[in-house]
Amino acid sequence: MLCERCNTRPASVHYTEITNNKKQEIRLCEECAREAGITGIGIMPQFVLQNLLGGLFEGTPVQVEPSYVQCKRCGLTEQDFAQRGLLGCAECYTVFGPAVGRILHRIHGKAEHTGKLPRRTGKIAGLKHELKRLRQELDAAVRQEAFEKAAELRDRIRDLERDCRGGQ
Amino acid sequence: MALKKILTDPRSRWMEEGGPEADVSVSSRVRLARDLAAYPFPHRLRAEQAEEVLHAVRLALDRPEVTKRLGKMEFMRLTELSPVERHVLVEKHLVSPDLLKGDPAGKAVIIRQDEAISIMVNEEDHLRIQCLLPGLALQECWELAGTVDDALEATVEYAFNEEFGYLSACPTNVGTGLRASVMMHLPGLAATGMIEEVIPGLSKLGLTVRGLYGEGTKAAGSFFQVSNQITLGRQEEEIINNLTALVRRLVSQEREARRRLHQEQRGALEDRVFRSYGVLQYARVLTSEEAMRSLSDLRLGLALKIIKRIPLSLVSELMVLSQPAFLIRLAGKELKPAERDVLRAQLIRERLQGKKPGADGEGNGKKR
Numbered sequence: 263m264l265c266e267r268c269n270t271r272p273a274s275v276h277y278t279e280i281t282n283n284k285k286q287e288i289r290l291c292e293e294c295a296r297e298a299g300i301t302g303i304g305i306m307p308q309f310v311l312q313n314l315l316g317g318l319f320e321g322t323p324v325q326v327e328p329s330y331v332q333c334k335r336c337g338l339t340e341q342d343f344a345q346r347g348l349l350g351c352a353e354c355y356t357v358f359g360p361a362v363g364r365i366l367h368r369i370h371g372k373a374e375h376t377g378k379l380p381r382r383t384g385k386i387a388g389l390k391h392e393l394k395r396l397r398q399e400l401d402a403a404v405r406q407e408a409f410e411k412a413a414e415l416r417d418r419i420r421d422l423e424r425d426c427r428g429g430q
Numbered sequence: 431m432a433l434k435k436i437l438t439d440p441r442s443r444w445m446e447e448g449g450p451e452a453d454v455s456v457s458s459r460v461r462l463a464r465d466l467a468a469y470p471f472p473h474r475l476r477a478e479q480a481e482e483v484l485h486a487v488r489l490a491l492d493r494p495e496v497t498k499r500l501g502k503m504e505f506m507r508l509t510e511l512s513p514v515e516r517h518v519l520v521e522k523h524l525v526s527p528d529l530l531k532g533d534p535a536g537k538a539v540i541i542r543q544d545e546a547i548s549i550m551v552n553e554e555d556h557l558r559i560q561c562l563l564p565g566l567a568l569q570e571c572w573e574l575a576g577t578v579d580d581a582l583e584a585t586v587e588y589a590f591n592e593e594f595g596y597l598s599a600c601p602t603n604v605g606t607g608l609r610a611s612v613m614m615h616l617p618g619l620a621a622t623g624m625i626e627e628v629i630p631g632l633s634k635l636g637l638t639v640r641g642l643y644g645e646g647t648k649a650a651g652s653f654f655q656v657s658n659q660i661t662l663g664r665q666e667e668e669i670i671n672n673l674t675a676l677v678r679r680l681v682s683q684e685r686e687a688r689r690r691l692h693q694e695q696r697g698a699l700e701d702r703v704f705r706s707y708g709v710l711q712y713a714r715v716l717t718s719e720e721a722m723r724s725l726s727d728l729r730l731g732l733a734l735k736i737i738k739r740i741p742l743s744l745v746s747e748l749m750v751l752s753q754p755a756f757l758i759r760l761a762g763k764e765l766k767p768a769e770r771d772v773l774r775a776q777l778i779r780e781r782l783q784g785k786k787p788g789a790d791g792e793g794n795g796k797k798r
């Protein structure tokens with residue numbers, strides 16, 4: 263059997279990847295396997311199949327509206343993004359916000375970061391996360407008519423809001 | 431000196447003896463994707479900007495408080511390495527094959543002397559921080575990667591936004607930027623056919639399993655890589671703990687399969703292990719496929735104590751040693767596949783007889 267990628271050399275590596283219960287298999291020659299990042303016991307933890315078969319977005323077309331959205335900072339267009347699946351700079355995440363949000367939802371099931379915050383840039387973000395949590399708590403307290411607790415929460419929210427404005 | 435060792439010695443920290451659950455988990459890896467706020471992502475970076483990124487990263491890591499904490503790092507531009515040397519780094523799992531794609535200018539890798547930390551600069555993201563340790567040690571990898579991350583963040587501003595977290599060129603890495611993986615050796619589950627049930631189960635739990643196997647083919651070495659798929663909307667600890675728990679379950683399933691195999695088919699199993707050991711000790715020609723299969727059998731034999739007195743770490747070392755670029759680097763010249771098969775057999779034979787690695791012949795050949 264010939265390698266499914268180059269169609270010239272005999273296939274000797276049978277590679278399988280399973281994600282979300284979806285199995286993808288490919289038979290490769292040694293050279294192509296090496297290029298794709300399959301080296302002996304080491305398989306680099308990235309998208310081997312993406313490397314082999316092309317874009318991540320193949321088969322699941324991203325809606326490209328005829329409108330011409332472009333990132334002012336790096337020049338990336340919506341078409342560029344649809345083609346390679348890569349954004350151009352941090353600003354792109356704002357410019358292409360809604361489209362990116364949809365994609366993130368599809369990949370991760372969620373579209374909101376809850377993990378580590380960088381110490382400097384993440385400070386305000388940390389406060390805002392905390393604020394959001396406190397407001398939810400406040401709603402719950404009001405619903406349960408726990409007025410003393412609600413008053414306490416209101417004070418803490420006010421303080422935090424002041425910190426947020428001060429830090430910006 | 432240190433650079434030469436990285437490029438000629440097949441041994442790395444991740445192969446060392448004594449990692450937790452080492453009989454089944456070969457190595458653990460944590461990778462963080464990070465980008466600098468001030469620059470476009472690498473695929474849209476101009477040459478002089480790429481240089482600025484390199485410079486900023488180097489400055490951040492050269493600070494005395496960082497070197498004191500993390501140790502000295504070796505900084506290598508890709509352009510300073512020959513193509514074969516670059517592939518050696520891939521075979522040692524220190525850089526990704528993607529780093530070698532396209533123009534090498536503006537790309538670099540920073541490696542700590544024990545090779546437990548490696549940082550790729552200007553791959554798909556400005557920074558890919560990787561920590562690699564032996565056995566099942568995801569928590570330790572995460573802590574180490576976190577330390578490197580904090581050290582960099584002290585002088586460099588990351589691309590970050592409240593909603594999406596750490597921003598990366600590809601949306602699949604956004605959020606925590608964390609990819610954790612464990613390389614597992616599962617010959618027991620493969621031989622008993624249980625692997626066909628176990629793996630789809632794992633993939634339903636948000637994990638990705640990669641391996642060189644498939645219906646109709648005997649698993650080439652039975653090595654599988656298990657990694658998290660989701661990077662956004664979970665905390666890092668959650669990702670690490672979740673993966674660790676699932677790997678532990680897999681470890682006990684594998685041990686159970688091995689125990690059964692050893693009990694019910696003792697003769698056949700021991701025959702297979704000793705045959706492979708014989709091949710490794712005496713063969714004059716070894717294809718990489720046969721080497722992988724035999725080394726996998728040897729590893730199983732060691733874990734089950736069918737064969738003693740060989741450290742598990744030697745098996746990992748021989749697997750790296752058998753890779754094409756490594757052989758070419760040691761030979762010092764281009765080799766045809768047939769020539770590689772002869773050199774591979776020779777090197778494995780010599781190492782199993784106790785010769786020390788490295789072409790410069792340091793050491794007196796007694797390791798164990």
Ligand SMILES: [Zn+2]
Pocket residue numbers: 265266267268269270271290291292293294295
């Ligand atoms: Zn091929």
Ligand SMILES: [Zn+2]
Pocket residue numbers: 333334335336337338349350351352353354
């Ligand atoms: Zn942009």
